[in-house]
Amino acid sequence: MSLKYSILGLLHYKPMHGYRVKEHIERNFGHMWSINYGQIYPNLKKMKAEGLISMREEVCKGEKGPPRKLYTITDAGKQVFQEWLAESPEGSMILRDPFLMRFVFFGFGEETRALEQIEEQLGVYEKQLARRYSNLNRWEHSGPYVKLMADLGVRMNEVFLDWLKDAHQELLSSSREEAAAHAQAGLVEHESMPCAQEAEDDI
Amino acid sequence: MSLKYSILGLLHYKPMHGYRVKEHIERNFGHMWSINYGQIYPNLKKMKAEGLISMREEVCKGEKGPPRKLYTITDAGKQVFQEWLAESPEGSMILRDPFLMRFVFFGFGEETRALEQIEEQLGVYEKQLARRYSNLNRWEHSGPYVKLMADLGVRMNEVFLDWLKDAHQELLSSSREEAAAHAQAGLVEHESMPCAQEAEDDI
DNA sequence: CCTCTCATGTAAGACGTTACATGATTCA
């Protein structure tokens, strides 16, 4: 349950209400984290019950909208957060990408469609890179960690774009070779093979 | 539900049983995808009920262990897979990393502990890079998509390692500056601030 | 008046994880 700690982390900056928490996470980590109200509100409720945060209802007349519930981190919350922060993280990076999920299997589909999808991704990540650069500028004076984090986002985006371009290029040249050689090999047919699954373990 | 399509994809190579599916996914996408039997077996059952795969129970005497259930993709399964493969992926990359999750908030913790965690990560990703290089070699002749995928893994790993080293370096030099200037600024205290949350939206 | 944004919340269901139960065979 890392949302809990993300909220505790955010509340170190200033008290917030649920709606702001979502907004912040979306603006700052939107490319790697998405969150719904269905998670936030029950979590805030639970964390309040655990004494990690305290709540104050506010009806500010100068502002539009219904009353908000301002949550502030408590000393107990700060302590729990410190313990979590110092822990060595278990498990490593998990990267889930609906495009890459398909990419691995593009060998079983049409190459033209594969190329189209790569082009789409190029568009998406070129726009995202621009946003990440602006984040980097915005956080230029926000302390080393936040700045470094934004820097990582830019670097990751850049290698991904480079890779997309290389992949596009390589597919074009290898399909030209194939066409020239007239050696279009179809999918290997797998017959029933009763007990021979161990033959070749690699894919 | 992408496990469904991953399984359909894997079954294009050859028929498999549940245990092998897990093994394959773990070996090949273990760094970005983890799967449990609690997901696999119910999924296989459901997919069989939907007619996407067919099952044959096998008791091979030459092999140890209990009888396995060999699953083969059906024509209906191939069609459903093709439709999914051609679809433009919705949503973009989601990167979840327990280390990075902490990293953003290291400003609220001890710097020495931050440096230690960065060093730990360096160790983890140096080992992983070696594994990814060997994957790249293993798949050198496995068709362009699989090869490119492995290449992306190597590149991503490399930028991450570079970034970790740079981060480590930058923290060391900036803390030396701080020490020299004797300008150790504590955490900004946030008073009750009744209705002034809009003051500064950035973190 | 209608729609948009701000704001809080719930309920149902999909998805994922952990832990356990079972049982055969291989190897020390």
Next chain:
DNA sequence: TGAATCATGTAACGTCTTACATGAGAGG
């Protein structure tokens, strides 16, 4: 005999997503 590996499965629990319900105030 005991442990390890291969193999299938389920139950309980936790997390996440989707969709909906509510309601105030601002602006066209």
